[in-house]
Amino acid sequence: MPDEIDKDARKRDDEAAEARDEAEVEETLKEESDSGFSLSDEERRDVEERGAPRAALLHEIIRRAGQEELKRNIATLAWSAFAAGLTMGFSFLARGVLHRHMEGLPGAFLIDSMGYTFGFLAVIVARQQLFTENVLTAVLPLMTKPSAHNFGRLLRLWSVVLAGNLVGATVFAFGLLHMQQFDATGQAAFVAIGHELMENSALEMFTKGILAGWIIAMMVWMMAATERARVAIILICTYLIAIGGFTHIVVGSAEAMYMVFAGESSFADAALRFALPTLAGNVVGGSLIFALLSHAQVRSGGD
Template sequence: MPTFQVLSQKCSPPEALNVLKGLGYTVGFIIVILGRSELFIEHTTLAVFPVLAGDQRLSTMLRLWGIIFVGNIIGYFLEYIITLLEPHLLSTGTDIFEDIALHLTEYPWYIIFGSGIFAGWLLGILGWLDIASKETISRIVIIALITFIIGIGGFHHSIVGSIEVFAGVIVPGDRVSWSDLGKFQLWSTLGNIIGGVFFVGLVKYSHTIRALK
């Protein structure tokens, strides 16, 4: 019996599933960040600095955001579709995918938006701490701590979360709709951008400018 099947049978959503999500977020982000992959939230935070300094145009930054956002979404969608096609995983039943998706979409838009702001703020801080960390072990600890909080807290991440909702849409069942995915994608993305840019990027930039004066 696959490990995922054993765990899913023992899990009672949302509490136990949140623990699994937290661990999954941690492992995934450690691999992605240490592998120097392009992260959307990281770029929403860091790419704003050349624009504020007058070295780049706003249109250039927005184009960069768009390319990385679409690339992240396509990559994760393809990965998740391949996972869903794996017969042993599907033997666990598809209800678990709908349960995970519903745990992200059952809120009104302003809750998703606010949660997205907090997730963007955490990931923006993660980007700064990752740059400041000198050793691999310290980087892993920082990544694990912050991303586990996002996963176990159920905070809305516009990339990873959209894949979880997408999985709930495409599996057999009618509890999660395309409109749920659209609502999640819109408000979580806006929240992540605001959390990363305004609550981390602009604050850090203002501190940097003040220190240079």
Template sequence: MSDESEDSPPVVRSQDRAASGVPAAGWALGDRFSWEEIHQRLLASADEEIDSTLSELFFSGFTAGFAIVLTFIGYTVGTATFPNNRFLAAVLYPIGFMYIILGRYELYTETTLPPVKLVLTRLASLPLLLRMWSVVLLANVIGAAFGAFILANTHVLTQAEMEVGVEFLQHGLELGWWDLFFKALFAGWLVAGVVWLNTAVRDTISRVVITYLVFFTIPVLGLYHVVSSGAEALFVVFLETPSPGVLTLIYEFWLPILLGNTTGGVVLVALASYAQAKTRRYPEIRVLSTREMLFSLKGGRPFETPRPGIQLPENGGGPEEESDTTR
């Protein structure tokens, strides 16, 4: 074999790339992605999410918030049935999250990792990220409130199960602000990790197993998720049982969980993973300037950023796919 052929780059088959240009199969091992390949896939997924319209984000987030009520139902029923066994009590806890993640709905804690990586690689602006977070979080809370209102005013749950739901909130309030924060921090780390792991696998069965096991861990360890905990608090409010005021619930219960989840997802996962990735991952894509990063809503397709693995031709025409010999 000639030296020229030995020095030529390895051929990547076209079927090994998605339409966005990111790897659909690993380069070294077809069924296993490298860190860099997972990073590319995550950025492509984030680009798709952050480019969604406000109405798309809202209704997807609303659906996710309403679906989280399934988790509340499953956990209350499980705890009422197995009050002395936290493992059996948590068996149905992941059900709502599985609907959300496998159905690709927008959940606040799930949106911490991918869009943040877009901002860190200067492919989306900070205001665009904050807009997405705000819309998704608001929609999640409204959806959870809708479901909690139904549960509080119907007989979906038995009286014993309703009492268990009230005890969830009471126990959280007894923990204190900082205990809630750090428990939520680890929950945020787990949820953001689910996003990374699900991006690293290619089949649905693996995603089901990963999602179930990770979210099963949250109640077993006594951790807190901002949307499911919000559903618990709203359930008590709508049930009109004696409880602290709404402002007290927000500051002493919901706020530390929100900040903890966000910190766990952003600092412990997004920043750590970014530190291990190259700063200029895609030199063919123009990154945002500092001014655009701080004061614009640019990013994703509205910014006309080509997908990873797609290059703009020099004549300014439409995007062209990479050569099959380009890795």
């Protein structure tokens, strides 16, 4: 009789222990969410992988990219920047070709503005040095660790990349006019686009440049968050610059210098009314506004 009682007690203990084990296993496989649903470990990992990365993570990705750019030697930067300037000229070319064939048709401006995205897409995918992109990436290391050394490296990067971009865009504009690849109607389309740019006052160049710099900075930030939608992000952001009539120092330099070579504008006008105000606007929009705000958000502990 005592043996049976002990046997029943052990059985009950075993059943209780089994129940506790099952409960513990179930608990490890579930997580109560705010919605009341339970998620397995695999499902929870899936949610975490699909969730948007925190701002601090994006900041670190871009900062490290900027750190690598600051370490590159001058020759590498110069050649890459020159190639980027030439490539960006294709934004001007593509828009001009579309403008010629779409002129007079309803919605022609919205369609020919699509050509503006081509140079940006080629430069960014090819990882060439574009000044307005570097405005954000290269300034974050300085904001993270302010020092005379980092400031000097930033100025070196900006000056080399900007010079290379402008020389490349200028060479492209000269070739576009003098290599006789387009007839008079095609050349007239390029001049018409150049006139649209040069009709802006210096103040308009500056304020529109702020928006262009800001959009490019947002583009860089968004591309750091995803690999799959990079092309779509580039196309959408640069198309907005085109239809908004915002001014970009590199593409605009190809347009402005084309006007100079065609005798439609003076070099002084291109430099003083377009280049300097636009450059200042791009730097303010991409660095002093967007980069500074993004850095402040991360420093203050924002997600």
